[in-house]
Amino acid sequence: MSSGTAKKAYEGQSITVTFEARRCLHAAECVRGLPEVFDPGRRPWIRPDGAEADRLAEVVRRCPSGALQYELVDGGAEIPDRPTRVTRESTGQLVLRGELRVDTSQGVRAETRAVLCGCGQSRLQPYCDHTGPCGRTPLG
Numbered sequence: 001m002s003s004g005t006a007k008k009a010y011e012g013q014s015i016t017v018t019f020e021a022r023r024c025l026h027a028a029e030c031v032r033g034l035p036e037v038f039d040p041g042r043r044p045w046i047r048p049d050g051a052e053a054d055r056l057a058e059v060v061r062r063c064p065s066g067a068l069q070y071e072l073v074d075g076g077a078e079i080p081d082r083p084t085r086v087t088r089e090s091t092g093q094l095v096l097r098g099e100l101r102v103d104t105s106q107g108v109r110a111e112t113r114a115v116l117c118g119c120g121q122s123r124l125q126p127y128c129d130h131t132g133p134c135g136r137t138p139l140g
Contacts, residue, residue, distance in 0.1 A: 015073065018068070018069045020066075033058075034051050057078070093115050094118055104127075
């Protein structure tokens with residue numbers, strides 16, 4: 001598995017939500033927060049026009065891994081938390097929120113939320129991908 005970043009975009013009238021499936025750690029914040037927008041049993045599973053853009057952006061920001069991101073049609077994007085926070089989960093994952101620059105095999109990525117591998121076994125380094133013991137328990 002390469003560490004490429006295949007993102008799928010779901011465009012709405014006021015907001016576009018992107019989803020990077022390989023980074024999803026199934027915390028389910030999206031499904032719990034807006035089931036009318038995020039429904040894994042439906043295709044497409046993300047329907048951005050199912051809620052107001054501000055509410056949808058707030059729920060996307062709950063995604064700890066950064067698998068979900070958004071951009072408003074007017075160009076607005078997520079403002080990073082300040083100060084930056086780093087938390088180690090009991091499984092070893094590092095949960096980061098803030099103004100981040102993450103070194104990957106594709107170069108440096110600007111991030112606002114990320115879950116990094118704490119056991120060294122992820123094939124999506126530096127992100128956790130469920131491969132090793134630190135990713136076997138969903139966040140949440």
